Amino acid sequence: MRVVQLGTGTPELAVVAAIHGDEPCGVRAVERLIEEEPSVKRPVKLVVANEEALERSVRYVDEDLNRAFPGHPEAETHEGRLAHELGAELEGCLTFSMHSTQSHADPFAIVDELSETTRDLCPQLPVTALVETGPFAGGRLFSGADAVEVECGLQGSDAAAENADRLTRAFLTAVGALPGDTVRRDLPVYQLVDRIDKAAADTYEVFVDNFERVEEGAAFAAADGEKQVASEGFYPVLLSPYGYRNVFGYTARKLETLTASTVAE
Structure with missing residues (x-):
């Protein structure tokens, strides 16, 4: 795991890339920030998480890191130990984690549940949907x-890397942390x-x-032509047909629409 800090002081913000080693889009965004070293109003941790999987261009070494939290320092798997280490590194930080997908080209955000913070933050991001x-x-x-x-776009695409930087x-x-205004x-x-x-x-x-x-x-x-x-x-x-080994994806219900005018009030 690589950790670089922008600004001075104790960070309460973090940006994380490479939870999955076959999703390099976020790494390019993090590396660009490290290279530019922009002046920040609030300190930020920049994290490249699963470096070993990234080097091998595989999703994970032993198990999916994004299913291994909170992990344990003596876990039997690389990702189990890394999850514990990463969790400790991110303690006290509002964290922005970048992914890519085989299912959808347009960026969208994912949270565990709606909160006052996510209701305010997510409509300011250039995403098309928010998933709880x-x-x-x-x-x-x-x-x-x-x-x-955030799912930044299609896995391995230049567009996903560009979206990751913009997001x-x-x-x-x-x-x-950075100066300027956002568009709700x-x-x-x-x-x-x-x-x-x-x-x-054989086919999906x-x-x-x-x-x-x-x-x-x-x-x-459909699986081998048998329709669901x-x-x-x-x-x-x-x-998606091949994004996951055992599932096509998820069913969801639409909860609401966060409107720009309501959020801004």
Whole structure:
């Protein structure tokens, strides 16, 4: 794990990249900040988390780091030990963690639950949706830190790296670390409801778009040509053919829309 601080004093803000080693977009954003050393109004920790997985260009070494929190110093896995170390490093920090996905090109934010902080912060980020994990937060970074995760775009794309830089600077501006103003936007909020399992198969297909409502009775995915049909209406989130080994993604419900005018008042 690499940790670099911008500014002086005890940081209450942190930016984290490379929770997953095959998602380098955030690393480029962090490295650019390290190179530029911008003058900050509040000190910030910049963290490249799973350096070993990053060097191997793999998601993880032993287990998914974003399912390993809070970890333990004597854990049997690399990520179990790293989760404990990273949690200690981020203690007391509002943390911004960058990811990329195989399911959706447009950036969106993920939180464990809506709070006064996330209601104010997330509409200031250039994201198209906000997802509350609800019962699916276990083992994620949320278990070890006060965090907002962002999916910056499609995994391995230049666009995701560019989005990561833009998102990071928007976060640091919104929390008063960098000078300037942010643009508030209407932001739909979704809550995860259930996992969508997928059977072992040679080929998988997805027929719907993330965050676009799937009506009851509609076919939304297939495994070896066998279609899965919605038993009730839902909003798909993180749905992709090959993004996860055992699940297509998640069903979600729409909770509300945070409006720019309401948040700004």
